[in-house]
Amino acid sequence: METISEQLTDALGIMILGMSLVFVFLGTLILAMKLVAKKYAPVPQEKAADKPRQPAVSKPAVSPLMAAVIASAIHQHRQKA
Numbered sequence: 001m002e003t004i005s006e007q008l009t010d011a012l013g014i015m016i017l018g019m020s021l022v023f024v025f026l027g028t029l030i031l032a033m034k035l036v037a038k039k040y041a042p043v044p045q046e047k048a049a050d051k052p053r054q055p056a057v058s059k060p061a062v063s064p065l066m067a068a069v070i071a072s073a074i075h076q077h078r079q080k081a
Contacts, residue, residue: 002010062070
């Protein structure tokens with residue numbers, strides 16, 4: 001029968017071995033994923049830089065007629081109260 005100190009030494013060795021194997025495996029996995037990502041990364045498409053973009057003309061969110069109708073409705077509602 002082994003003493004407790006021999007068992008603890010064996011346990012420590014197994015723990016260090018296991019942690020080292022996991023570290024090496026994960027490091028290899030990360031390296032492989034980076035290499036695959038570089039190799040199969042989508043190619044960025046060049047935009048047409050020579051064509052100047054014209055600023056879009058924005059329309060008002062509410063037409064002037066609709067704004068007048070809303071203002072009239074608010075005015076009538078306030079007069080009732």
